[in-house]
Amino acid sequence: xxxxxxxxxxxxxxxxxxxxxxxxxREHCLVFPTPKGGCHTLWVLGHxxxxxxxxxQEFMLGEQNSLxxxxxxxxxxxxxxxxxxxxxxxxxxxxxxxxxxATLQLIDSLTENDLxxxxxxxxxxxxxxxxxxxxxxxxxxxxxxxxxxxxxxxxRAAGLDRMWF
Numbered sequence: 001x002x003x004x005x006x007x008x009x010x011x012x013x014x015x016x017x018x019x020x021x022x023x024x025x026r027e028h029c030l031v032f033p034t035p036k037g038g039c040h041t042l043w044v045l046g047h048x049x050x051x052x053x054x055x056x057q058e059f060m061l062g063e064q065n066s067l068x069x070x071x072x073x074x075x076x077x078x079x080x081x082x083x084x085x086x087x088x089x090x091x092x093x094x095x096x097x098x099x100x101x102a103t104l105q106l107i108d109s110l111t112e113n114d115l116x117x118x119x120x121x122x123x124x125x126x127x128x129x130x131x132x133x134x135x136x137x138x139x140x141x142x143x144x145x146x147x148x149x150x151x152x153x154x155x156r157a158a159g160l161d162r163m164w165f
Contacts, residue, residue, distance in 0.1 A: 045093060050065075115133045
């Protein structure tokens with residue numbers, strides 16, 4: 001198996017696994033994972049979309065992040081509990097799906113050798129994480145998995161059963 005197939009598989013699996021947990025939390029999407037706050041499900045969903053746009057569109061391709069208006073809301077210092085401060089859950093979910101669909105379409109246009117291309121606008125201090133197309137694509141798949149713990153804690157705080165797969 002070539003690494004491009006592994007990355008594509010990781011992108012598809014991370015989407016399926018993480019979004020099933022997020023969609024199941026629709027009615028509880030503002031429940032904080034701990035009594036002291038943390039990243040609730042709606043924030044995680046928007047954060048995943050925003051970061052995917054940042055890494056793929058900006059760092060990798062050198063384009064403008066199409067979700068730049070979400071920066072303060074979904075990548076800022078404060079996680080808000082007021083639903084009125086956020087776009088509606090379904091809108092954020094749709095944007096998240098659009099970002100992953102675009103990433104999968106992009107990877108379908110690449111070859112194994114393309115994965116070694118240097119990203120067009122990678123911050124110097126982050127070259128180890130995002131220096132090549134391969135690193136950018138794998139990061140966005142891994143990033144979705146990284147937030148599963150917060151989603152599991154939010155489920156627990158909402159009184160919902162654990163999801164195994």
